[in-house]
Amino acid sequence: MPIAYPEILDLKSEGQTFAWGDRETMLYALGIGLGSDPMNEQELPFVYESGLKAVPSLATVVAWGAGPGGPKMGINYLMVVHGEQKVEFHKPMPTEAAITAEGRIIGAYDKGADKGAVIVSETILRDQKDGSKIATLTGATFARGDGGFGGPSEGAPEPHKVPDRPADLSLDFPTQPNQALIYRLSGDRNPLHSDPRIAKAAGFPRPILHGLCTYGITCRAVLQAYCDFDPARVKSHQVRFSSPVFPGETITVDLWKDGDVVSFEARVKERGVTVIRNGKTQLG
Numbered sequence: 001m002p003i004a005y006p007e008i009l010d011l012k013s014e015g016q017t018f019a020w021g022d023r024e025t026m027l028y029a030l031g032i033g034l035g036s037d038p039m040n041e042q043e044l045p046f047v048y049e050s051g052l053k054a055v056p057s058l059a060t061v062v063a064w065g066a067g068p069g070g071p072k073m074g075i076n077y078l079m080v081v082h083g084e085q086k087v088e089f090h091k092p093m094p095t096e097a098a099i100t101a102e103g104r105i106i107g108a109y110d111k112g113a114d115k116g117a118v119i120v121s122e123t124i125l126r127d128q129k130d131g132s133k134i135a136t137l138t139g140a141t142f143a144r145g146d147g148g149f150g151g152p153s154e155g156a157p158e159p160h161k162v163p164d165r166p167a168d169l170s171l172d173f174p175t176q177p178n179q180a181l182i183y184r185l186s187g188d189r190n191p192l193h194s195d196p197r198i199a200k201a202a203g204f205p206r207p208i209l210h211g212l213c214t215y216g217i218t219c220r221a222v223l224q225a226y227c228d229f230d231p232a233r234v235k236s237h238q239v240r241f242s243s244p245v246f247p248g249e250t251i252t253v254d255l256w257k258d259g260d261v262v263s264f265e266a267r268v269k270e271r272g273v274t275v276i277r278n279g280k281t282q283l284g
Helices: 022-031 056-060 179-186 196-201 211-226
Strands: 012-020 080-089 097-110 117-127 133-143 169-174 234-241 250-258 261-268 273-283
Touching: 012 022, 022 056, 022 179, 022 211, 056 080, 056 133, 056 211, 056 234, 080 211, 097 133, 169 211, 179 211, 211 234, 211 250, 211 261, 211 273
Parallel strands: none
Antiparallel strands: 012 097, 080 133, 080 234, 097 117, 117 133, 169 250, 234 273, 250 261, 261 273
């Protein structure tokens, strides 16, 4: 069933409830590589229940599946990859909470029958105790096999431009061969990231790392470089995904700082391929 436009803009999900505790908070941190050095006392609070801290990008997994989706979207999920992700924080990300999530489709863009479609969704996470907002997630899904549905081709948000100068700082983050198998336990069990047969059917030589795992690694880079590992300083974090990472590769994050704005891009060190573009973190 092809994408129905403009009917897709009516898709919503409301009243879904989720909860997490210290176990999920620590598992997520391990999934993006924190704690690989057990003697690193700056990273320890993210993977140890004593004085536990939450990585801000934990927001991307605590309500996994909350947004509108399923058959009503009219897309081929085998051909779907993550296009963009932004999280805006209304308060520091808690290490444990019970929440409600409300999601909606806010845009659908037709890039052509042979180029695919971009579907933009928004999900708001609220604390069940008082209804206050914790975070607003805006994500773009690139449906590679679903172009030509007749929607607008222009109008999507413009990407952030990184500075036109050499990076102020570059940090290397090795990933482990089993990184995707650990990360998927935080919610995204798409077999594209675990099953070699599914990966090959989708056009990849082997399972790829979750885009949101790379997203979390870039958030980790900003925490390390400019926040002294204080998660409360991150007010928003956004990226555009440009190429996949294979588990076991090294992700190099290039960073620029201008006041409270951190711009960044990420590349695979071994292949010289840029995997994250147009990255921006707003600090406060």
